[in-house]
Amino acid sequence: MNSPGRFSGRFAGHPQLLPDPDTAAAAVRQLREHLRRRPDDGPAWLALAQLLAGGLPGPELHHALEQAIQSNPESTDAWLLAAGVHRRQRGLDAALHWLAHWSRQNPDLAAPQVAAAALQAEAARQAGRWQDAVTLYREVEKSRAQDPALLNDIGSCLASLERFDDATAYFRAALQQRPRFPEAQLNLGLLLACQGRDDAALRHIAEVLEDDGIAANTRHGAQVLQAVLREHGRLRRPLEQAVRTGRVDDLQAALETTPALLAQPHADTVTRLRRVAERCRALAPAANGGPLGDSPETNPDAARRVEAAILCNLEGGAGQLQELDARLAAAAGAEPAEATEHRYRCVLRAIRDRDRHDCGQLCGAEGEAWLRYWHARLLATEPDKRPGQYKLSANAIKGLPLTPPEQVAGSLGLALRELSPTVPAGAARGLFLYVAVNMIHAFGDGNGRLARFLLAWETARTGARRLLVPVAARAPVAQALDVAWLEGEVAPLAAAIGQATDRPLR
Secondary structure (H helix, E strand, O other), X not given: OOOOOOXXXXXOOOOOOOOOHHHHHXXXXXXXXXXXXXXXXXHHHHHHHHHHOOOOOOHHHHHHHHHHHHHOOOOHHHHHHHHHHHHHHHOHHHHHHHHHHHHHHOOOOOHHHHHHHHHHHHHHHHOOOHHHHHHHHHHHHOOOOOOHHHHHHHHHHHHHOOOHHHHHHHHHHHHHHOOOOHHHHHHHHHHHHHOOOHHHHHHHHHHHHOOOOOOHHHHHHHHHHHHHHHHHHHHHHHHHHHHHHOOOHHHHHHHOOOOHHHOOOOHHHXXXXXXXXXXXXXXXXXXXXXXXXXXXXXXXXXXXXXXXXXXXXOOOHHHHHHHHHHHHHHOXXXXXXXXXXXXXHHHHHHHHHHOOOOHHHHHXXXXXXXXXXXXXXXXXXXXXXXXXXXXXXXXXXXXXXXOOHHHHXXXXXXXXXXXXHHOOOOHHHHHHHHHHHHHHOOEOOOHHHHHHHHHHHHHOOOOEOOOOOOHHHHHHHHHHHHXXXXXXXXXXXXXXXXXXXOOOOO
């Protein structure tokens, strides 16, 4: 899977602001009566369309939209709403085609073009294509610079691109235009959390939750982020102790009191995991001598060094690895001078320690604690990435279905304790863990690194060659991983990983 970047959080976009059903029904009746007297009132037609758009599209909604556009062809709000309805009914391409048709019919009319850019920007944002979305939103901003929803959407994309100062400016601008804008306020809290300012983030979230009128999904998002941040604080010391001592007893004890909000599995994730486990069990008899093979590992220490280089994303090949080992040997006992050397040595130590453990620990009662422990070890040189702590918010990677943050612990626990033991140890189980860790995407960063680490551990447990996924081979492996998650077919992934392992470093 392609990496989403250091922070892949899903910031809150603009909500669909709708009154409660009784209020909406009363407003619709009033507007209908008004429009019988004043059929030329364009803003009233638009207001009626906005209310009707909250339900299923029907003839009255389409008529209201037509009247709103005819009354005021330059109303971007009317074109945006109409395009949104077209998208709901017929899809993005049909909506864009409809807007392009009207743009050709009225080349001097700017509103359809603005609506098309806004529609494309929203689709890009929802798909996690942040830079594309920013570029498109900036075109819309030229004519809608005071639109708080637009400012919030731009800020959410900039934040996901880690342009935190720019994002803060947009969120604050949105709040200037609409002081009671909980999504922008929540985004500011998430932004603070991404910068490691958890106490300030919690204060922002508390302010959001004090508002009784916020949308249900926004309230839920605020409650989840609040719970995740509090859990990070609660687990900080047990995690640090585990890394310091190599024991996870206290960490596991803390995990046994995970809040109920963060302990439930994700139904779609579980369904996909069960299907992948079934395919891995079927693949197991054919794995020996097949694409995953079982050829012996002739030089385990050299294999560990190669694995460490791969986990550190070194692309210089065997020559670069030899130079790196030589520099570290020459500076034995001293702290590495460069970040790459420091990270490589840290990862190599983790691999050596790992290979002295039984990887069956991941399938036991302490499986989640050990998973967090090894993630913390692998990211020990990158404290800003919250080693051992689960992600703050939902991911958006290529439109793939990933596990929401509040359901990570429950989904991982089921994968490790219930499903993983049913898959034969070795290559088949390594393949299952590789898919599960990548696709649950439990951590803000380092998921692919951890998945490769577990794959190598599981496959080398019997002395067979450890399976590795070097940088140069990750594109076909990522494509096969998507197939495994979306379709449940793991044979293409097994073949891609087998081919990748045959050429780890050149």
